[in-house]
Each structure stands twice: as C-alpha cells, then as structure tokens.
Amino acid sequence: MKTLLAILALAAASPAVAQQAAPTAPAPATQEAQGIKGLRNGMAVVSSDGVTVAEIAHIYQRPDYGPDATFFTEDRYMNLRRIYGREAFVEGDRVRLRMTAAQFRARSQNPSDPK
Numbered sequence: 471m472k473t474l475l476a477i478l479a480l481a482a483a484s485p486a487v488a489q490q491a492a493p494t495a496p497a498p499a500t501q502e503a504q505g506i507k508g509l510r511n512g513m514a515v516v517s518s519d520g521v522t523v524a525e526i527a528h529i530y531q532r533p534d535y536g537p538d539a540t541f542f543t544e545d546r547y548m549n550l551r552r553i554y555g556r557e558a559f560v561e562g563d564r565v566r567l568r569m570t571a572a573q574f575r576a577r578s579q580n581p582s583d584p585k
C-alpha cells in the first residue's frame with residue numbers, strides 16, 4: 471500500500487517538476503516594436519475588423535517606418551490620417567491596422583505623440 475502511495479505521489483509530482491525544469495524561451499520581439507516595412511502608395515488600409523478604411527498616401531522614397539515613425543493614409547473623402555509604424559503591419563498587398571474601423575475614424579487626424 472505504501473508503495474502504491476509513493477508511486478501515485480511521484481506521478482502527481484512529475485508534471486509539476488517537468489514544468490519547472492523546462493527552460494523558458496525569451497519572449498520574441500513583437501511586431502509593434504518592429505515598425506512596418508514595404509509600404510507603397512495606393513495600398514489598401516484594412517482595420518482589424520476587416521473594413522477597408524483608407525489607402526496609403528505620400529510614400530515617396532521611404533517604404534520602411536520604425537515604431538515611432540509616421541506615415542499617412544487617405545480616405546475616399548481626401549482626409550489624411552497619420553499612422554505610427556507600430557499601429558500597422560503589411561499583409562500581402564495591403565496594410566492591416568491594429569485597431570477597428572471605429573477606432574480609426576474616431577481618432578484625430580494627428581494622434582498625440584506617445585512619449
């Protein structure tokens with residue numbers, strides 16, 4: 471009986487010990503910290519909820535932007551909006567925002583500096 475209890479105790483402790491012994495990998499850098507690469511004029515800008523809200527405007531010689539650098543989008547009413555590199559990422563031939571269409575439309579044309 472004591473042997474059975476000892477085996478059950480070891481079996482119950484084994485997963486906990488294995489989890490403690492497993493090395494933890496460092497967290498990978500997030501896309502937010504990386505900025506955005508590969509922008510082109512005319513690329514569709516799609517919100518996180520799948521709505522096309524604008525297109526990329528005024529990208530002349532600089533296709534890559536750091537997390538705190540900004541670029542402009544233009545909607546069908548010719549409204550320009552400043553977007554930070556950390557707020558979007560390129561997915562195929564379009565730019566995906568890390569905000570919903572309502573959040574994009576509700577923000578001011580020039581969002582405040584995060585610093």
